[in-house]
Amino acid sequence: xxxxxxxxxxxxxxxxxxxxxxxxxxxxxxxxxxxxxxxxxxxxxxxxxxxxxxxxxxxxxxxxxxxxxxxxxxxxxxxxxxxxxxxxxxxxxxxxxxxxxxxxxxxxxxxxxxxxxxxxxxxxxxxxxxxxxxxxxxxxxxxxxxxxxxxxxxxxxxxxxxxxxxxxxxxxxxxxxxxxxxxxxxxxxxxxxxxxxx
Numbered sequence: 001x002x003x004x005x006x007x008x009x010x011x012x013x014x015x016x017x018x019x020x021x022x023x024x025x026x027x028x029x030x031x032x033x034x035x036x037x038x039x040x041x042x043x044x045x046x047x048x049x050x051x052x053x054x055x056x057x058x059x060x061x062x063x064x065x066x067x068x069x070x071x072x073x074x075x076x077x078x079x080x081x082x083x084x085x086x087x088x089x090x091x092x093x094x095x096x097x098x099x100x101x102x103x104x105x106x107x108x109x110x111x112x113x114x115x116x117x118x119x120x121x122x123x124x125x126x127x128x129x130x131x132x133x134x135x136x137x138x139x140x141x142x143x144x145x146x147x148x149x150x151x152x153x154x155x156x157x158x159x160x161x162x163x164x165x166x167x168x169x170x171x172x173x174x175x176x177x178x179x180x181x182x183x184x185x186x187x188x189x190x191x192x193x194x195x196x197x198x
Contacts, residue, residue, distance in 0.1 A: 002175050006182055007032050007092055010123045011039055013172055013186060018042035020087040025076050025110065026050075026094030030058035030069065036090070037067045046070045046086075048079065077105035084115045092123045096144060096152045100160075103151065107164030117191040120166060126174055126183025127155030137180030153180070161187050 016022060016036065020043045024033040027047030037045045047069060049055055055071050062069050074080045076094060089110045095103055110120050128134035134153070141149045151157060161169045166187035174183040 002177055002182065003031075006123050006175055006184065007035055009173065010090060010092060010121055010184055011036055013184065014088050014090060014119065014121045016040045016043055016088060020044075021085065022046065022088045022090065023048065023081070023086045023113065025089055025091040025106070026097075027058065027071070028054050030055075030061055030071065032090060032092045033058070033069050033071070034061060034065055034067055037069050038065070044070070046072065046081075048072045048074050048076070050075050077102045077109060079109040079113050081113045083112055085113045087115055087118050088121065089114055089118070090121045093125075095122060095124045095157060096140070096149045099148055100151055103157075103160055104163065107161055107166070111165040111189055114189045116189055118189045120161065120185075120187045120189075122157070122161075122185040123182065124157065124185075125149065125152040125179075126157065126171065126181050126185075128153055129174060129176065129181045133176055133181045136178060140179050157183075158185060161185065165189070 022036055022043050022045050024047040027033045027049045030047050033045055033047035052073055055073055058071050072080060098106060128137055137153050158169050167190050169187040172184045172186050174181050
C-alpha cells in the first residue's frame with residue numbers, strides 16, 4: 001500500500017509549525033499520530049478513533065516511543081472538541097469507511113473544529129487512474145462495502161470536501177498501489193469564515 005510513503009508525504013504537505021494543534025481523525029493505532037509528533041515535537045497532537053481496542057494499542061505504541069500525545073474515543077461525525085480548536089486536521093484511510101451522510105458530517109465537523117485559515121489534509125482511495133487501478137480497487141470494495149467506497153472511486157471526495165465549507169480544495173498527488181489509486185487532498189477553512197468554493 002506504500003503506507004510509509006504516503007503518510008510521510010501527507011505530513012510534509014501539511015507544513016506543520018511549532019505550536020500548532022493537530023488532529024489525526026480516525027487515528028487507528030496512531031501510526032500517523034506518532035509520526036506527526038516524532039517529526040514535530042513542538043506540536044500538540046491529538047488522535048481520535050471510535051474503536052477503544054485500537055486506541056488501547058495506540059497507547060502502548062505511544063508509551064514504547066515515549067511520545068506525549070492525546071488519544072480520544074469519539075466519532076468523526078460528532079467531534080468532542082470546541083469550535084476553532086485545531087490548526088490542522090489530518091486523516092488517513094478513514095473516509096472510504098464512511099457512508100455519504102457520515103462523510104458529509106465528518107467534513108462539516110472538521111471544518112467546525114478548525115481555526116480560520118486552518119487546513120484539512122486527507123489521504124484516501126481516490127478516482128481510479130487506469131482500468132488496472134479500477135480492477136484492483138474491487139477488492140477493497142468487496143472487503144469494505146460498495147456503499148462507502150463508491151464515492152471515493154468515482155472521484156467525488158473533492159466535491160464533498162467543498163460541500164463541507166472548505167475552499168482551495170485540490171488533489172495534490174496520487175499513488176498507484178496493488179489495491180487501487182491512493183490520493184492526497186488539501187483544503188482550507190477561509191480566514192473570513194465564509195464559504196468560498198474556489
